[in-house]
Amino acid sequence: MQLNEDNRQIRLNVFIHGTGHHEAAWRHPDMQPRQTLDISYYRHLAQVAERGLMDSIFVSDAYFGKINKLEATTLLGALSAATSHIGLIATVGTTYYEPYHLARQAATLDHISGGRAGWNIVTGSADETAFNFGRAAHPEHAQRYQLAKEFVEVAKQLWDSCVEGVAVNDAGSTNGVGSTRHYEVKGPLDAPRLPQGYPVLVQAGSSESGKAMGAEMADVIFTAQQTFEAARAFYTDVKGRLPAYGRKAGELLIMPGLCPIVADTLGEARELEEELNQLVHMEDALRRLSRRFAADLSSYPLDGPVPLHLAKSLGEINSLKSRQSLLLELIEEEQMTIRQFVHRFANGRGHYAFTGTAVQLADEMEKWFHSGAADGFNVMPQIFPSGLEAFVEKVIPELQNRGLFRTAYEGASLRERLGLKAPAQHCKV
């Protein structure tokens, strides 16, 4: 596998998430958490990212819980009007959605943004979700992925049912396009062909089924990796699966999460990290992390070892499976205390966190990029907007100086900018 093609550049997505990816960011004295329901807050973040020439903005989503969050596609619809180059990647879960609605929604986002839409395909991760949709239970992992794969196939067929420039089809010949084992969707989609053909397809599952699906159909993979070695192993694994689907290494971009705390000196960065860690609500954090164990972690000494022998097995977990093994390995390897574990998990929920100067971070990113661990990064600032501003003002110029990142937006669509092929239209007209 050739990893150092000429003028290959780092791809940068920013994962916009509440007040920041540190779970205590909202408690920071500078933070006004109420603004997370305010569009001007997101407009500012999007515009900072666009000023930094970043490839895309990504918004996660879930259909349960008291997360108090603006729905992803609606939010990005509004941000499309406030930006002009940056990609807009919305999470839409397949398990409780209709392919037809998703296809129209993504088509609309792609049209109004002039070819900047992306879709993060997720299957959802909690039983509670089912109850919000009148269902008795969340389908189990393998079933969810099977449905998701079919869902994506149907969506692609719907996007293919649109022809260039006009909304389908005099002969009605594209009818009955979307049939799979579980779905039967007649079509056609009532929309002109998308500027990008398909939105950029993102997959963020790291389980066996997740990786298989990503290798088969994704343009971009987001993944949580705790170490360089783990990221490289993941990268090698997934890229190695591509030939089986007739795909080349460059057709799938792998972007591990990166939770930076950047300052002018290492000392300042550490101070900010410590400040955020001090704000963690220990009881809540322990309660949450205890769900991964067959015991209540709060009954163990904070500065004692994590009781690894009580960790739940993968079989007992129906959500975020891949995250479980990752965490356990890390705890074992680093011999973490419960407090260290809490802090490690607080700054990015299991993604790779980095505290340091812009030069140090750029060194690390360059290493991952040039050693087969990443095509780019899913940047997850620990606190907004300052964490994103610091990244854009300090780290991006450093990457540009090294010739690792663009100095102007190129290409008309997100797909082009990411160096991805336009999907061939399998139009049955």
Place this chain on the structure above:
Amino acid sequence: MMGGKSSNRQLYMSAAVDGLNYQQCVQLAEMAERALLHALIAPESSRLEKPAPSSPVLEPFTLLAALSASTSTIGLIAEVHSAFYEPFHAARKLAALDYMSSGRAGCLTLPGQEAAAANFGRVSKEQLRPHGYEASAAVEFAEAMQQLWDSWDDDALIYDKQAGMQFDEAKVREVNYTGRYYSTRGPLNIARPPQGHPPIVVPIRTQDDKLAAARVADVMIIEPNSLEEAIELSLELRELLRQQGRQPEQGRILASLTPIAVTAGSISEVDLRLGTVGGGGKTARGRLCCAGTAEEIADWIQLWHHSGAVDGFHIQPPLQAALDSFGYFAEQVIPELQRRGMFRQTGSSSTSLREQLGLSRPINQFHVIR
């Protein structure tokens, strides 16, 4: 009141943003906002008929979200076909739109057409769609959304940094809505929208629609053939509202209308066929049209409004020349209505669509019960 001449009654106006590409939608939205219309309605499409090549229908929520950024006061109403949708998804999209637009969101609910079910087919029985095409299904849909919006109290978000509490647990609840067609547990995963409940709009086509509207509609859109019919229909709707224990003014009645501009010597074929120049009538496609000069259209609107039959109009420009036609209405007819003191001359001080429609903000139903 009914029949009486009550010239200080507000005249409410909405417009369909239909059959246009995005740039045209923005233009229409900006024109409508300049003309001080109260709301835009973005239609849903899951049509299986051959779509017109020139009129793609953009998905309402995503479109209106984008329009929320290019407008600042006009209401943004999304059409939803409940048979193919989930109250949980719709409720949170509407809540998001309501937050992003500072209280301008609304929802037009229709059950949807059976023919469109082919776009939502499931092979496996346990996920069988659709939810039901009866008007009562759309009522349930609206009620389920309203309960989800009420799953958070207005003051549930506290963001107590000291205590590490973002919201007050006692003020967020499961709703456990269980109807014939829908069930949803909740709570919604977003706090109660600025308007409490974004207004529900129900188009009246069948007898069942009337009963449905009486229960949940904040706005009703009627499609009468004549003024007499409109008067009769309104009487009936207001009576049904009363029977549900609601005040008549809690349900605004708009007549859907396609105004057709006729300037001297430009009488189109449509108008001739209709024989309705200077008056109103229904086209072959069942749309209420009013063709005439700006003065004539204003006369006609005045007549209808003063009769007490309607609180206003939902303007549906002819699909063929929607922008031009709407432009004429916004730039010629609206100023004429303003000259006559019939239409507001300054925007509302509130951005809330509810307030602009003169509707009160609903109290949280879980408080009423306790």
